[in-house]
Amino acid sequence: MPSIRDVAKIAGVAVGTVSRVINNSGSVKPDTRRKVEKAIQELNYFPNEVARNFKMRKSKMVALLLPSIWNPFFSELAYYIEDELDREGFKLMLCNSGGKPEKELYYLDMLRQNKVAGIVGITYNDIENSVSNDIPILSIDRHFNKKITCVTSDNYEGGRLALRELVKAGAQKLAFMGSVTSVFSETMNRRKGFIDEAKKLGVDYVVYEKPDPIVDDEAYFGEFLSKHQDVDGIFAITDMFAAKYIERAGRQGIRIPEDVKVIGYDGIQDHRYFHPILSTIRQPVEEMARLTIRLLYQKIDGITLDQQVYRLPVIFRQGETT
Incomplete structure (x- = not known):
């Protein structure tokens, strides 16, 4: 597996220059950037996300805790959450709990240890004492006593x-x-x-x-x-x-x-x-999903949200069963 040093060697630059290109940080001359990008393509190099997050002291990973991915509503919600995250270069980690409280607690402990950027949680179990603001977190449909913001429909x-x-x-x-x-x-x-x-x-x-x-x-x-x-x-x-x-x-x-x-x-x-x-x-599923992620970004940036519950309007859609 190629390393960042291999990329630097082929491009004829320092490892630090390759790092700046990958992380899009600092100034790099256009010609130098093209050399690095060409070397990355030739080697089929993929950065080590865990190492990058540890070194940069930040993560681009957001976890979504779901009761069941089989439920079409949750699947649609996950689709729009992932799409909104992708717009800003974030990645989605899907945690499917099956509605089991012990599995939700396991995921929460794992996520705290792995330092994800934030968590979007959907749970209907009594796990109040295990939920904290150590990591930026938003809830969908559920209220917690610890000032955790909730996005829901009316x-x-x-x-x-x-x-x-x-x-x-x-x-x-x-x-x-x-x-x-x-x-x-x-x-x-x-x-x-x-x-x-x-x-x-x-x-x-x-x-x-x-x-x-x-x-x-x-x-x-x-x-x-x-x-x-x-x-x-x-x-x-x-x-x-x-x-x-x-x-x-x-x-x-x-x-x-x-x-x-x-x-x-x-x-x-x-x-x-x-x-x-x-x-x-x-329910306005897409709007709920995108608003949740936009609010989560604010929490990640340390911004205090101005309200605890965000309720979005619903509509009646006529079908064949009435």
Whole structure:
């Protein structure tokens, strides 16, 4: 494997000059820079990122802690986060926890030791005592007590909007369907908005929830379908919950939307290959991702942010399930 000394030898310059070209720091004559870049290409030389970070006392690596990369919402979020990081020459380290608190704690400890530039965290577990500001960190959807900035969508308004759209579509007996995490997160405001709007409009409703994570989908949806046969409008806490309900309801001959109107939350189905197209509360995923990284850059630069929670507006996207 070629070294920086090999590059310097071929280019006929000092090692320090090669370092300045690689790090784009200090003045280097154009002709000299071209010689160094040509030598790098000839040798197929790749700088040692770990050594560079240690020597420069800074990192260009940002970690993204996710509950699951399989979830389409998290995948879309990760795509835009990586794209925004790439614009400034930062790299993304993906930490897929599977929603397991012990794995999240392992990643946080590893990230502190490896001195990443910053962390974007999405967690719904009780790991409060292990989260600190030693490394610049931003959270998505989750509040911590230690002044850690949170970026989220307007979940409360999303719940209100879903209730109104179900009523507008003709539903009379409504249900909120979801799961309850062990700690508070912004996602719980979807239920609150739904309930408050139902009370305001005098609409009959039920709340159906189980502890998160749901480990037995068949039991979860089977119990709902058995207990709430009179429900004709459902607001699901995520698009995935909505899609799973639609699939299981179809097995019992329940027609969507003729018998039951359904609205999800996230907006992950945006192509007609999906059928039926889900009516949903669409989060501004790209804007959330890019804002998160721009705020993280400020924290990395030592700038104090002027607010703890940044809420972005949501919209209702009409599909075929209402």
